[in-house]
Amino acid sequence: MIALDLAAILMVFVGFPLLVVSVLSIFYNIRSIHRPMRERESIYSCADCGHVYAFARNRPMDRCPRCGHLNEAVRS
Numbered sequence: 001m002i003a004l005d006l007a008a009i010l011m012v013f014v015g016f017p018l019l020v021v022s023v024l025s026i027f028y029n030i031r032s033i034h035r036p037m038r039e040r041e042s043i044y045s046c047a048d049c050g051h052v053y054a055f056a057r058n059r060p061m062d063r064c065p066r067c068g069h070l071n072e073a074v075r076s
C-alpha cells in the first residue's frame with residue numbers, strides 16, 4: 001500500500017481544486033473586462049411612460065429613471 005501523509009492528502013484533495021477554481025475565476029474576470037460595455041447592458045422599456053433605457057447591471061427588473069416604474073428587461 002502507498003503511504004500518504006496528511007500534507008500530501010490535503011494538497012491533492014483541497015489545494016489542487018482550489019488552485020483550479022482560482023485560475024478559472026481569474027480567467028473569467030479578465031475575459032469579462034474585455035467584453036464590450038454593450039454586451040453587459042440590459043435594455044428596459046418602460047411600460048408606463050415608454051422610456052427606453054439601459055443599465056450595465058444584470059438585474060431581471062429595474063426602475064425607470066424617468067417615472068420610477070419597475071420594468072422587466074427586454075434584452076439582457
Ligand SMILES: [Zn+2]
Nearest residue numbers: 046049064067
Ligand atoms: Zn417610465
